[in-house]
Amino acid sequence: MDTILTGMRPTGALHVGHYVGVIRNMVALQKSGAECYFFLADWHAYNALIDNVDVITKSRYEYVKGWIAAGLDPKISPIYRQSDIPEVLMLNQIFQCLTPPGWADRSPSWKDFINNPNASRLLDNVGFFAYPILQAADIAIVKGKRVPVGADQVAHIELAREIVRKFNRQYKANLPEPEALLTTFPKLPGTDGGTKMSSSIGNVISLNETEKSLQKKVNKMKTDDQRGGVEQPGNPDNCTVYDFHKAFSPSNEVSLINESCRAAGLSCGECKMKLGGNMKDILMPIAERFNQISDSDVNDILSDGARKAKVRTHATWEEIKSLTKF
Numbered sequence: 001m002d003t004i005l006t007g008m009r010p011t012g013a014l015h016v017g018h019y020v021g022v023i024r025n026m027v028a029l030q031k032s033g034a035e036c037y038f039f040l041a042d043w044h045a046y047n048a049l050i051d052n053v054d055v056i057t058k059s060r061y062e063y064v065k066g067w068i069a070a071g072l073d074p075k076i077s078p079i080y081r082q083s084d085i086p087e088v089l090m091l092n093q094i095f096q097c098l099t100p101p102g103w104a105d106r107s108p109s110w111k112d113f114i115n116n117p118n119a120s121r122l123l124d125n126v127g128f129f130a131y132p133i134l135q136a137a138d139i140a141i142v143k144g145k146r147v148p149v150g151a152d153q154v155a156h157i158e159l160a161r162e163i164v165r166k167f168n169r170q171y172k173a174n175l176p177e178p179e180a181l182l183t184t185f186p187k188l189p190g191t192d193g194g195t196k197m198s199s200s201i202g203n204v205i206s207l208n209e210t211e212k213s214l215q216k217k218v219n220k221m222k223t224d225d226q227r228g229g230v231e232q233p234g235n236p237d238n239c240t241v242y243d244f245h246k247a248f249s250p251s252n253e254v255s256l257i258n259e260s261c262r263a264a265g266l267s268c269g270e271c272k273m274k275l276g277g278n279m280k281d282i283l284m285p286i287a288e289r290f291n292q293i294s295d296s297d298v299n300d301i302l303s304d305g306a307r308k309a310k311v312r313t314h315a316t317w318e319e320i321k322s323l324t325k326f
């Protein structure tokens with residue numbers, strides 16, 4: 001059976017974009033009985049936050065609590081820190097030597113950084129440039145095959161596949177060629193209507209929002225700016241609230257909202273109350289569980305997870321050493 005591997009950078013709040021884009025798949029895959037590895041990509045976070053590592057430490061707790069509150073069971077699959085697994089960095093070194101710089105240069109994250117004059121200057125480092133190579137090592141060291149990710153990571157997983165393929169050819173090896181696995185919402189927009197919810201932009205609804213703060217954020221979301229008033233028809237295709245309904249409301253209700261909005265039968269205020277209600281139903285039980293998990297629970301989960309993950313990573317590294325004769 002295919003092995004599943006996915007990681008997230010502890011770089012701020014765990015938010016509902018992560019939830020609908022990746023975590024829903026992580027939970028479903030674990031429930032399906034697949035062998036899964038879940039890790040905190042703290043070396044990847046370091047590329048972006050070298051001047052602010054406190055954020056990484058703080059987010060570590062938030063991410064693990066959020067994953068477990070959302071339904072992951074750390075007894076079934078290891079949850080670990082990337083930085084607890086030295087074999088990842090050793091394999092990364094081999095992969096770096098197999099990867100022409102032009103391949104890394106194709107990384108969309110690097111291109112975004114180069115083309116965005118407002119991007120943080122902290123990203124101007126070779127670690128960030130080469131991070132898709134480290135991702136390839138993250139996946140290959142556990143022999144991962146399917147990788148739940150959001151839409152922005154698909155190109156990176158393709159690059160990882162090329163690197164693994166090259167390694168397999170060079171050393172007559174048989175590492176699985178990784179594939180991206182998307183949910184039906186691989187890119188949730190931000191509350192500001194921006195194309196992607198992201199903690200670095202600050203347009204997020206976090207996974208442990210209170211009822212009050214959740215509804216407040218929903219109320220501030222942009223609706224169809226062409227709609228003249230409640231008595232005029234609106235266009236759901238031009239509305240952030242409708243995008244969120246698609247991700248959080250039952251499908252029969254989504255169709256009804258679409259029709260009523262177009263027929264001027266539903267005000268934006270009512271529509272936001274409906275969305276807030278549906279999001280509360282999903283998120284409040286998660287927030288409640290989140291708040292019951294202590295930092296010391298997280299420390300125990302991570303040390304246990306590292307111990308379990310190392311069984312696999314150590315075995316893969318031994319194979320790689322013998323194949324590469326290094």
Ligand code: ATP
Binds near residue numbers: 007
């Ligand atoms: P943030 O900027 O909020 O920290 P990120 O893109 O840095 O988000 P990562 O930790 O790098 O998040 O990625 C974790 C996973 O979550 C990736 O697979 C990414 O594609 C996915 N993801 C992040 N934001 C969204 C979103 N708004 N919608 C869907 N998936 C997302």
Ligand code: MG
Binds near residue numbers: 012199
């Ligand atoms: Mg992040």
